[in-house]
Amino acid sequence: MAVSLLTHEVSDLCLGKPALRSLSISTTVADALAALKTSEDNFISVWDCDHSAKIGFSEENRDLGNCRCVGKLCMVDVICYLCKEENLLSPSDALKAPVSTILPKIPGLVIHLEPSSSLLEAIDLILQGAQNLVVPISTKQSNFARRKQNQKSSTTTVHNGWEFCWLTQEDVMRFLLSSIGLFSPIPALSIDTLGIISSDVLAIDYFSPASAAVGAITSSLTQQTSVAIVDSDGILIGEISPFTLACCDETVAAAITALSAGDLMAYIDCGGPPEDLVRVVKARLKEKNLERMLEDFTILSSLVTDPSFPSISSSSDEESALSPTTTLARAGRYTRSSSYSARMVRRAEAIVCHPKSSLVAVLIQAIAHRVNYVWVIEDDCSLLGIVTFSNMLKVFREHLETMLLED
Structure with missing residues (x-):
């Protein structure tokens, strides 16, 4: 049964996904801000491309490395950048900096992956720290009108004739949820029993200056989690x-x-x-x-x-x-x-569960609220820890390994 699940290619998870809108690495933070404020997506991909060579459209051309996604940006990157002490006096001057200034410096957050790659390969890359996998979704893009449109726009979707999409943790977890029965009895076990509650959380006191949370906000963006707001007794107030x-x-x-x-x-x-x-x-x-x-x-x-x-x-x-x-x-x-x-928006109230909540219940809860994590609280609402998609994915990956050995 595990073999049948893992025969799926990542292209199966990309069906119907929109093409990435993107910016060049040579643009400014101001350009990124403008693109983000007019985009239907919260994230913009950033590309380092060399279009000096005339390269035709073929399967092999994706391996030439002349056009690569080097990262992704969202409004949080811009906000945290503007909160730096040196940028507070003149945000407009700060926005003249190159967009590379605000790109996360952590390698491996964004990785290119071929559509023929296996689901297992995608899972392993995510567990190694990849936030987004960049997957080609078109075979050839030579439509003149589309190219004309991209030339007039501040962002583009086409790179050397190819379009790409994000493959995220959420996409993989949704796909695994559709085959959740294959993992029985794991999904019915509590998150406490499975040992996937992490006590390593980002938190700040309710009365602390918000500026003190900027570093934690940046970290939470990288970790795809959130910053908990707690009172002096450790009670979770929000996030x-x-x-x-x-x-x-x-x-x-x-x-x-x-x-x-x-x-x-x-x-x-x-x-x-x-x-x-x-x-x-x-x-x-x-x-x-x-x-x-x-x-x-x-x-x-x-x-x-x-x-x-x-x-x-x-x-x-x-x-x-x-x-x-x-x-x-x-x-x-x-x-x-x-x-x-x-856009899908959400209020500032934290999404919570209890230690005895089942894995499948927490998974459904996270997917329903479009988050990659769920806070874990005690009966008195004190913060116990956090469960992330990454924690859950490790459990599914280990179970798949066992199933493969049995098959």
Whole structure:
């Protein structure tokens, strides 16, 4: 039975997936920001391509290495970058940096994989630390109109005639869930019994400055988890989720600079920030002599909504156009783009389970909420740990190994 499951190729998991939208490694952070705010996806792939050679379309050309995905970006990368001390005084200047500045420096997060590769190979790469597998999804792309469209767009989907898609942990877990009966009795066992509850969690106190969580937010993005908000007794109050932050805009950097962790959780909650918190952010930034930060964000908002927006400019004309009463944009998910309705968004409340919850129940819970993890709490709501897709995948991988030996 395990053999029949593992005969599937990764192309089977890519059916119906949209082509990646991408940016060149030579673009700026400002270009990435503009692309993210107009994309229906929370992530943009970044590519290092050499199109100087005229290469035809063939299966072998994917191995020439002249066009490679070198990473992925989301709004969280931009937000955390703007929160750095050296960027607070002038976000518009910071956005002129090359996009490589904010790419994660951890190797192996994004790996190319052939569509004929096995499911087992994909699982092993994910367990080794790959966040996303980049898989070709078209045999040939020579449509002139499509190329014309890509030339006019700030992002492209075609690389040397090929299109690609992401293959994620969630995709693999959904696929395994469709054959969950093959893993019996493992899925019915509790996560406590299976020993997959990790106590290594990223957490911050409710009253701590949100700025103190920037490092943890960056780590949680890399680990595809979240930052827990707890009180002094270790009770789980909520979370600062990269998934939620990725649906916000760059002005959240101002809120992170000014608010506590608990207030930030309310600020990014579904529907946009409360007006009282917006006023608090303005007042505290003024106390810190960071009014320029708000002014820059106002300029950025007007520029990025301009269809001709190519990059960030800091001309004196733009600065003089500001009114004396600069307003802070409502940095909730409703301000991101006109395609908001295509996005899956989630509130700041944490998704939780109990130690005795079954593996399949926790798996379904995570998939239903589009997260790669579930917090584990005790009966008194104290935080016990976290269960991730990676933890679950190790169990399934070990069981598959056993099944292969038996077959």
